């Protein structure tokens with residue numbers, strides 16, 4: 001009875017873990033593309049006097065959002081959040097465990113809320129077809145809003161799964177917490 | 181008694197921020213302290229956030245810049261984009277009050293569609309202003325068609341970008357805080373902007389020549405006193421009347437400060453040894469022809485296609501005579517009080533103020 | 540309950556939650572969201588939660604943070620920075636605290652191409668802290684000196700804080716940069732002196748390394764530093780000769796470092812992937828807090844709590860020196876919790892008119908402000924530079940240890956603020972040289 005259930009739960013964890021890494025991998029590609037894009041702009045401008053249109057907009061409204069939000073779930077998965085551990089490290093194990101659970105529940109709730117808010121915003125901008133003027137033309141910028149939705153949604157799921165792990169006291173197959 | 185928050189994206193202590201004192205003082209005086217307005221420079225909402233911030237009620241009122249939200253307020257932007265028409269005024273002074281007045285009159289009195297764009301975003305348009313005339317600020321004098329060819333110009337506006345391209349120059353986007361470096365390092369040759377920016381952005385050290393008359397135009401895409409619709413509906417008729425008067429005084433104050441700082445900046449520039457040039461007739465004529473073509477063939481068509489404004493050309497044809505009238509009305513103005521009176525008699529007084537914004 | 544007391548109560552709640560090891564970014568977002576809900580209702584709270592994350596992140600200037608981080612990680616993972624500390628160890632080991640001093644020197648060099656103190660702490664921390672721990676430095680001292688060294692990054696140009704201040708206060712950014720350069724150099728000198736004296740009189744915190752080396756070995760070690768020196772020179776030259784702007788310098792610098800790594804035969808795809816991956820994690824780890832701080836700024840502004848707190852101190856007196864002391868107190872208090880840019884945006888609206896009325900030198904004030912904001916990067920409970928160092932060194936040092944060690948530098952920084960205030964010529968002479 002318990003055997004197949006464990007397999008199913010681990011599979012769920014594994015899928016989350018894989019999705020988190022793929023999203024983060026997409027983010028790393030964006031970091032490198034951002035570097036290349038800005039460098040290309042600099043090189044073309046300096047050598048040939050050619051100005052790539054819209055570099056500022058692509059950097060701010062595309063790359064920055066992908067780079068910032070796509071790794072959100074990984075941040076949660078690896079528990080790489082910044083926190084103040086001055087007081088808590090002196091508290092009993094049980095209290096520490098409770099606080100950890102509380103942190104994850106709060107993360108699940110607020111990230112769930114942020115996903116919901118970002119989804120509404122993204123759909124609104126998508127329907128509006130939001131653009132930013134660039135010289136004589138305009139650049140579509142609504143896709144960036146969906147990076148927030150994707151990052152926050154997956155982070156919500158990971159935080160919920162981590163909270164569940166603490167409640168049922170079982171490894172759900174999400175992998176190790178900290179990479180260091 | 182209630183205090184309305186007014187959010188704007190200008191730096192604390194800037195001319196615009198100082199003028200908010202008029203807004204607060206006037207509303208206090210007119211309502212006997214029942215309504216107060218507290219201004220939040222940059223700290224509550226920046227320009228990009230303001231339209232949505234007013235919609236959601238983060239601020240009760242604020243300075244929306246339609247140009248930063250092209251899909252939300254296309255009609256206002258289309259009118260603002262006709263600004264190179266100021267080339268036909270035959271002067272470079274007092275054009276901000278002319279253009280702002282014309283936009284305010286057209287939007288508030290004649291263009292229900294324009295107002296509907298704001299209502300749809302849960303806010304009411306109540307005030308208008310514009311920057312002073314746009315000129316070329318360059319590291320080398322630029323006065324002829326030959327001079328400008330191949331130059332790299334920092335422009336912020338579709339029409340100026342097209343003008344630059346038509347002249348064989350390149351338009352470059354550069355963030356505000358990099359203009360100084362851009363100029364001193366040769367990334368750009370000129371900035372297309374209003375003259376007071378010379379001192380605002382500390383450009384005195386790098387700019388060597390100012391050409392005040394071209395490309396012309398003002399930055400008029402300002403909805404400087406948009407009020408959250410629910411807040412507006414919650415005010416009594418007398419309170420709304422007081423709001424119109426307070427915004428009128430504020431708009432006049434801001435507009436006059438811009439004009440005064442423009443005049444002062446020219447003096448600063450001269451004192452700093454910056455050459456004030458005069459574009460030759462070839463460049464002027466080219467620019468005027470360009471502006472005419474824009475108004476007749478380009479801008480209306482572009483907005484009709486892009487934003488589905490079916491009567492775009494009709495709007496332009498209606499607006500231009502109003503602008504011409506305003507360029508006449510403002511020729512001899514020399515104080516904020518005069519602007520306040522003019523705005524009141526030409527716009528606010530003719531408005532159905534009891535019902536404005538309510539339906 | 541008045542709006543101000545709601546603001547202050549939630550600020551108290553925020554402090555409590557942070558003390559319970561709640562993730563900082565998450566807590567800032569949660570408390571601000573709840574606060575806006577209580578003050579202005581669900582519509583405003585949802586609106587802010589939908590708008591602020593995008594508006595904060597979609598920024599060209601902010602893009603220099605991941606790019607400068609990437610530059611640092613590429614230099615680190617491709618071994619461009621190893622030679623520097625080998626050379627520093629060989630050349631400076633005879634000094635008490637020699638490794639610590641060379642970490643400051645490294646931070647000073649990196650500061651010249653980095654606009655944020657965070658990137659500076661992260662990069663130098665990753666390189667220098669393991670070296671110092673290997674040399675048996677007291678961990679809290681090693682972590683603290685790197686966290687403090689990072690603050691040089693915001694003083695020596697380019698500096699994002701000074702650029703933003705220049706825009707808000709309408710001051711020449713070129714002048715601010717020259718003032719920042721002066722303040723940065725004085726700070727470097729003071730930090731080096733502090734490390735030297737502590738190492739001399741408390742050898743336990745920074746044991747002397749006993750390395751017997753020949754002159755040839757020293758020169759060889761110096762030669763080993765060419766990749767980094769070339770990178771720095773290219774970046775400097777690029778900015779100076781107008782090939783790229785300081786914002787673009789991060790990306791261009793990372794690319795240059797990559798080319799140099801390839802030339803040196805140190806490039807592998809795996810290393811590049813690691814560098815980009817670490818950049819990604821560090822960036823989002825820091826900027827989720829930035830989003831939280833941006834939301835908190837709005838909440839505190841709307842509640843009037845920020846104004847109330849500032850008003851308390853300002854009303855204490857109008858004598859300029861008293862006012863300055865008041866401001867130091869405000870920024871120490873606010874800097875405990877807030878991220879510098881948010882903190883600056885929150886307070887300048889209230890302070891600038893007062894400063895203008897008092898006839899303050901706004902360049903001097905900008906530099907002092909920058910220094911005070913950077914002290915906030917070191918103070919608990921939210922000390923970003925400390926967290927950054929902690930995040931790059933992993934579990935070898937506890938956050939509490941770094942916070943304790945950093946107190947020395949905070950006291951020293953406060954002395955420097957007093958020095959700049961009493962002898963303003965230190966800051967204002969350089970900027971006065973340009974028109």
Ligand code: NA
Nearest residue numbers: 650653692695
């Ligand atoms: Na720096």
Ligand code: NA
Nearest residue numbers: 874875915921
């Ligand atoms: Na702090």
